[in-house]
Amino acid sequence: MKSTSPIPSQAPFDHQAIRDQFPALKQTIGDHHLCYLDTAATSQKPQAVIDAMNEYYQLNNANVHRAAHQLSTRATQQYEAVRQQVAHFINASKSQEIIFTHGTTESINMVAYGLTPQFTPNDIILIDTAAHHANIVPWQELAKRSGATIKPIPLTADAQLDIKAYEQLLQAKPKLVALCHVSNALGTVNPINDLIAMAKNAGALTLVDGAQAVAHLDVDVQNTDCDFYVFSGHKMYGPTGVGILYGRFEQLNTLTPMLTGGEMIKTVSFDRTEYGELPNRLEAGTPAIAEVIGLGAAISFLHGLPREHIHAHEQKLMQYLQAQLLNLGDVSLYGIANDKRQINVGSVAFNLAGEHHQDVGILLDQQAIAVRCGHHCAMPLMNELNLAGCCRASIGIYTNKHDIDQFIQALNTVKELLL
Numbered sequence: 001m002k003s004t005s006p007i008p009s010q011a012p013f014d015h016q017a018i019r020d021q022f023p024a025l026k027q028t029i030g031d032h033h034l035c036y037l038d039t040a041a042t043s044q045k046p047q048a049v050i051d052a053m054n055e056y057y058q059l060n061n062a063n064v065h066r067a068a069h070q071l072s073t074r075a076t077q078q079y080e081a082v083r084q085q086v087a088h089f090i091n092a093s094k095s096q097e098i099i100f101t102h103g104t105t106e107s108i109n110m111v112a113y114g115l116t117p118q119f120t121p122n123d124i125i126l127i128d129t130a131a132h133h134a135n136i137v138p139w140q141e142l143a144k145r146s147g148a149t150i151k152p153i154p155l156t157a158d159a160q161l162d163i164k165a166y167e168q169l170l171q172a173k174p175k176l177v178a179l180c181h182v183s184n185a186l187g188t189v190n191p192i193n194d195l196i197a198m199a200k201n202a203g204a205l206t207l208v209d210g211a212q213a214v215a216h217l218d219v220d221v222q223n224t225d226c227d228f229y230v231f232s233g234h235k236m237y238g239p240t241g242v243g244i245l246y247g248r249f250e251q252l253n254t255l256t257p258m259l260t261g262g263e264m265i266k267t268v269s270f271d272r273t274e275y276g277e278l279p280n281r282l283e284a285g286t287p288a289i290a291e292v293i294g295l296g297a298a299i300s301f302l303h304g305l306p307r308e309h310i311h312a313h314e315q316k317l318m319q320y321l322q323a324q325l326l327n328l329g330d331v332s333l334y335g336i337a338n339d340k341r342q343i344n345v346g347s348v349a350f351n352l353a354g355e356h357h358q359d360v361g362i363l364l365d366q367q368a369i370a371v372r373c374g375h376h377c378a379m380p381l382m383n384e385l386n387l388a389g390c391c392r393a394s395i396g397i398y399t400n401k402h403d404i405d406q407f408i409q410a411l412n413t414v415k416e417l418l419l
């Protein structure tokens with residue numbers, strides 16, 4: 001079975017060698033090379049991930065945890081090894097704190113559902129105004145079930161979380177604080193460790209949506225000290241269909257399972273069912289085995305790369321992207337901190353003069369530029385910014401300066417056509 005060898009982390013930084021591992025990026029569309037600037041929606045996959053999933057289906061396909069035969073043993077070993085890898089990747093204290101889900105959305109739903117019996121009509125839930133709908137709607141559903149109240153955490157004029165307003169909201173002793181680590185629409189970064197410490201002081205449970213962070217930043221859940229941290233495999237070079245719910249063991253153990261059935265039980269009779277231990281207790285049914293194995297390959301791939309070079313490369317690209325957009329003229333950028341204390345991570349949100357974002361997106365697509373246009377599943381944020389929507393260009397580990405130049409040139413063509 002052909003498998004791409006990971007690049008040793010001691011090797012000199014050869015960006016092209018990293019990019020070469022992503023087969024989808026080698027294509028042309030019409031007369032243009034594909035310029036993929038939609039990594040925040042989903043990243044492209046390295047060959048190693050594709051190979052790992054193929055290998056599972058070709059050689060090891062079996063259900064996990066249940067059969068007596070060797071294929072199942074192999075599949076189970078591979079599946080459980082990824083749990084350890086994920087625990088290591090985010091520095092969880094034990095692998096039972098890692099629950100495989102189908103994505104960030106499911107992870108947050110599991111927490112919101114699972115905490116329901118602990119909520120009363122007196123409880124308050126604070127939510128980041130920049131949150132993705134996946135980190136809003138499940139809490140609204142929890143509020144409907146329990147009678148709890150939702151309060152948004154306001155933003156400052158430059159679209160950063162308003163720490164003073166947050167401090168004030170914490171005085172009401174909320175039961176839970178739901179934050180994003182990195183905003184999917186703007187690429188703004190929350191000072192998550194400080195925000196969590198403040199929430200803890202106020203006695204709140206905390207959940208961090210790391211969907212846009214894990215591919216770009218080093219995540220350490222013990223250092224961050226949150227109760228729950230969630231993310232999706234497909235935004236960090238892994239496959240779709242697999243996500244992670246990390247929870248502090250004692251907190252995870254209090255969650256009522258959202259899904260019940262096979263795999264998650266100790267004993268079942270028609271009189272009563274006793275649930276199993278973590279992590280199985282929260283993983284009912286056959287999991288996404290190939291996808292979990294693919295996620296493991298993505299983590300190995302990332303581990304094989306020189307992280308500090310990658311961070312520096314991505315930061316330089318983000319600065320270049322922002323500067324080139326501003327140089328173009330008639331472009332508004334959103335979510336840029338006034339004091340530039342923090343470089344945005346992964347994504348840049350913009351509009352071209354008064355043009356509709358969808359028109360800009362279509363004209364860019366005609367030049368093989370892939371960006372996302374719309375409300376980015378962040379309607380409350382768009383309302384706050386007084387926008388119907390915007391375009392978002394987002395980068396990944398494979399993005400290079402040529403991509404940015406191709407994009408800017410194409411946007412200039414759009415500008416000449418529309419303005």
Ligand SMILES: Cc1ncc(COP(=O)(O)O)c(C=O)c1O
Pocket residue numbers: 040041102103104105106132134135180182183184209210211212232243
């Ligand atoms: C910040 C954030 N949270 C949640 C989600 C939902 O992720 P998924 O669709 O993989 O469940 C996304 C996806 O764009 C996101 O960017």
